[in-house]
Amino acid sequence: MYIGIDLGGTNIAVGLVDEKGNIIHKDSVPTNASRHYTEIIKDMAMLSLKVIQDSGYTMKDVKSVGIGSPGTPDNERGVLVYANNLNFRNVPMRAEMQKYIDLPIHIENDANCAALAEAVAGAAKDAEHSVAITLGTGVGGGIIIHKKIYSGFNYAGGELGHVVIHMNGEPCTCGRKGCWEAYASATALIRQTREAMKKNPDSLMNKMVEGDLDKVSGKTAFDAAKQGDQTAQAVVDTYIKYIAVGLANVINIFQPEIVVIGGGICKEGEYLLKPLRQMVYEETYSKDIRQPEIRTALLGNDAGIIGAAMLGR
């Protein structure tokens, strides 16, 4: 058994996970991210102990604790070097956790944990090499090579969202211009949807949100396109093209057996994947050979817990 902790800006989620990546029991508490790190980490430890107890297991059944965190963790030193939305800098996460729990503590980036979870127990279970992309507020990336997370010599690799696909293009939160994230994230889709709505006041999308641009979500354009709205269809087509350009880049670089697409947008399923596959395969480099498969993520919000737990396997 392994404890997996998904440390988010809003909630701390903890699960007891078996060898195969099944969650036996899970629970969560609010992060209250403005607190000092010692308090947040104490809550992570206390919830871990509670989850073990509530599940009917004991500490002796647990081999290790894994923590998936936003930002750049350094697992060698056990330190969270930097996490923007938690206001953490050089937090000694392992040492703090070990005040409460005497087990090996592993820390890893949350996008990498999600990728590992899908590789162990989800959509990329059959793949030796896989890449997971999360289209959410940003574009997260996790690289799995030989079933293990690859994150470079400084644990900061795998930032697939921060690959420039359009030089001097849209500004990105990272400081670069034209990152994939600035075109293919849900945030970018919402921006693109709003721009199209402003230019086309007659679009069904404006009726759907009663003219309130604050109500636009990542679903707005997809929903209206399915009802035949041309403006929405154009937004969707362009957005899928943006995803495809970056995905073809990822494939030309990694040629993994399986690419996993996660995040809210992946609920669109084949409506998204069918045109996406076609655009990607038109662009990838080697057409005469077997192509990677593009699948949607299977584990949803549990991926963070499962991946963090699997760090100790």
Next chain:
Amino acid sequence: MYIGIDLGGTNIAVGLVDEKGNIIHKDSVPTNASRHYTEIIKDMAMLSLKVIQDSGYTMKDVKSVGIGSPGTPDNERGVLVYANNLNFRNVPMRAEMQKYIDLPIHIENDANCAALAEAVAGAAKDAEHSVAITLGTGVGGGIIIHKKIYSGFNYAGGELGHVVIHMNGEPCTCGRKGCWEAYASATALIRQTREAMKKNPDSLMNKMVEGDLDKVSGKTAFDAAKQGDQTAQAVVDTYIKYIAVGLANVINIFQPEIVVIGGGICKEGEYLLKPLRQMVYEETYSKDIRQPEIRTALLGNDAGIIGAAMLGR
């Protein structure tokens, strides 16, 4: 001892290489690429036997033969799936070679071989993970993870030149638009140089080639810039910026200890690397942590032979 064969469009180069990546003896013959593959492969085998003999060693001293080839080799089947400039399609390279030489035969993409050579005996000798970029006719890439070539499940990965950095931009030989190769190759630099010369007939560059655009090379803009020509300096600055955008992408993805830059352009040394490093480090994602080093390749044209030989290590 290992035999390394660098199969190029112009020459076949063969070397006997020791365990550490030192070339003991080497030789070459013209490829005459229009011939049938059986003839070309026979020449590769005959030259290998000659190199062993001329070096004073015998077949018993040689553990394996490695072949670095353009295109997409499938080492599992021993087949060169596709090589554009050799007009090879599904060539049974291993079986053909073994008609003449009864040793294990490994085949690999030439850019990957160059990367492996630099990782074993060159600029990335100290790195566990490294990436090698060759700025030549195209932009070649080789990915080394844990000292081994990574090329994906179908041996077609590592095509770092075919990462789109400018959507809908310059057409690339691969069919995509806006690939890094279309901006950062020596071919692209020559195009950029000619365009600037046409717009600025007074530039020193026009005098240097006596107004003959056919004489423009990858050195023209660098040479004129060093003599203070403003037009040439602008070409160089923009070209280095193009290299930097793609290199920051590579670093955000891989965070390797060392990035090796090869190809003719790397002869510019620090004149190229100094501004390049500055531009790259301004763009990479994680600024609070140790950054990858950017170095020029050390092995030059020998990298192909050495890397091919090291496939058998």
